[in-house]
Amino acid sequence: MLKKITNILIIGYSQTGQLQLILDSIERPLKNQQTIKITRKFIEPKQEYSFPWPFFDFLDVFPECVHLDAPKNKKLNLTDSYDLVILGYQPWFLSPSLPTTAFLKSKEAKEALKGVPIITVIGCRNMWVQSQLKVIQMLGDIGAKLIDNIVLTDSASSLATFITTPRWLLTGKKDSFLRLPKPGILDKDIKSSERFGRAILKTITRGGNCNNGPMLTGLKAAKVNVALLKSEIIGSRSFFIWGKLLRFIAPRGSWKRKPVLLIYIIFLITMIITVVPINLFIRSITNLFFKNKIKEMERQFELPSGSEDSRMQEFL
Numbered sequence: 001m002l003k004k005i006t007n008i009l010i011i012g013y014s015q016t017g018q019l020q021l022i023l024d025s026i027e028r029p030l031k032n033q034q035t036i037k038i039t040r041k042f043i044e045p046k047q048e049y050s051f052p053w054p055f056f057d058f059l060d061v062f063p064e065c066v067h068l069d070a071p072k073n074k075k076l077n078l079t080d081s082y083d084l085v086i087l088g089y090q091p092w093f094l095s096p097s098l099p100t101t102a103f104l105k106s107k108e109a110k111e112a113l114k115g116v117p118i119i120t121v122i123g124c125r126n127m128w129v130q131s132q133l134k135v136i137q138m139l140g141d142i143g144a145k146l147i148d149n150i151v152l153t154d155s156a157s158s159l160a161t162f163i164t165t166p167r168w169l170l171t172g173k174k175d176s177f178l179r180l181p182k183p184g185i186l187d188k189d190i191k192s193s194e195r196f197g198r199a200i201l202k203t204i205t206r207g208g209n210c211n212n213g214p215m216l217t218g219l220k221a222a223k224v225n226v227a228l229l230k231s232e233i234i235g236s237r238s239f240f241i242w243g244k245l246l247r248f249i250a251p252r253g254s255w256k257r258k259p260v261l262l263i264y265i266i267f268l269i270t271m272i273i274t275v276v277p278i279n280l281f282i283r284s285i286t287n288l289f290f291k292n293k294i295k296e297m298e299r300q301f302e303l304p305s306g307s308e309d310s311r312m313q314e315f316l
């Protein structure tokens with residue numbers, strides 16, 4: 001009897017190529033398998049975002065990111081019917097990047113992803129939870145089912161990446177600066193994400209169905225840090241309110257937004273330098289009394305794949 005072919009779509013957008021490398025890694029074990037057909041697609045905005053980012057262009061995208069109002073992408077021609085979709089994306093301002101939002105809101109995604117199990121793959125600095133909530137919402141709107149979530153983040157401290165990530169994005173320089181570690185996800189972490197491809201392959205070759213829920217538990221797929229989560233919640237609220245004001249003033253690209261963006265960035269940096277460390281300090285003390293509650297909260301946001309490592313040896 002002929003074995004059923006599993007039709008997998010791997011799709012994503014990447015400015016510097018970092019996310020594509022992660023998707024390549026996950027794809028590697030699945031390639032050249034008789035029972036698997038892979039379609040790889042690259043999301044391309046109709047008007048590309050400049051890289052490195054000019055300072056004001058960088059800030060100017062935040063209102064539209066947060067309010068999920070994205071300019072359209074080029075057509076993708078997703079003609080097949082897929083059994084599994086691996087969707088890679090990166091957060092921009094605690095929301096999905098604009099090309100990702102544009103894709104998830106497109107007619108094409110509605111048609112191709114409806115009823116299909118989805119694995120999201122996030123490659124970012126370290127703040128992704130609020131953005132994933134928005135992606136889950138948009139997947140729900142098109143009737144797609146999230147079965148796994150893989151998250152790769154920068155391994156350097158938040159303080160270091162607070163300097164090195166904007167430097168990378170605004171100048172294109174990815175070298176070590178002020179003796180701080182290089183920005184971006186470590187090569188070894190990207191390479192190690194092949195384990196996810198191996199685990200997916202094992203489910204498929206055993207005749208398993210992608211529809212039956214998570215395939216990637218026990219593989220340290222997604223780790224949540226509650227301290228960052230609290231900062232994300234505060235940040236998201238602030239982005240939402242200021243984003244609404246900026247959208248009211250003028251559309252993206254207008255010079256009228258510049259003075260308000262400048263005031264906001266001064267306000268934001270002052271908050272990050274003053275309020276955030278004080279908040280983190282107070283929380284690190286109060287958190288000592290709520291250890292179980294915090295663990296449970298982290299576990300909830302790490303679903304469906306979790307941060308547990310019990311199957312690492314099997315798939316490394």
Ligand SMILES: Cc1cc2nc3c(=O)[nH]c(=O)nc-3n(C[C@H](O)[C@H](O)[C@H](O)COP(=O)(O)O)c2cc1C
Nearest residue numbers: 014015016018019090091092093094124125126127
């Ligand atoms: C406009 C913009 C906003 C970003 N906001 C976030 C963020 O909120 N959280 C985060 O962890 N990373 C953030 N990043 C970093 C990206 O998620 C990502 O790591 C980086 O842009 C490289 O991705 P790529 O080259 O694969 O597109 C941001 C990047 C850009 C360009």
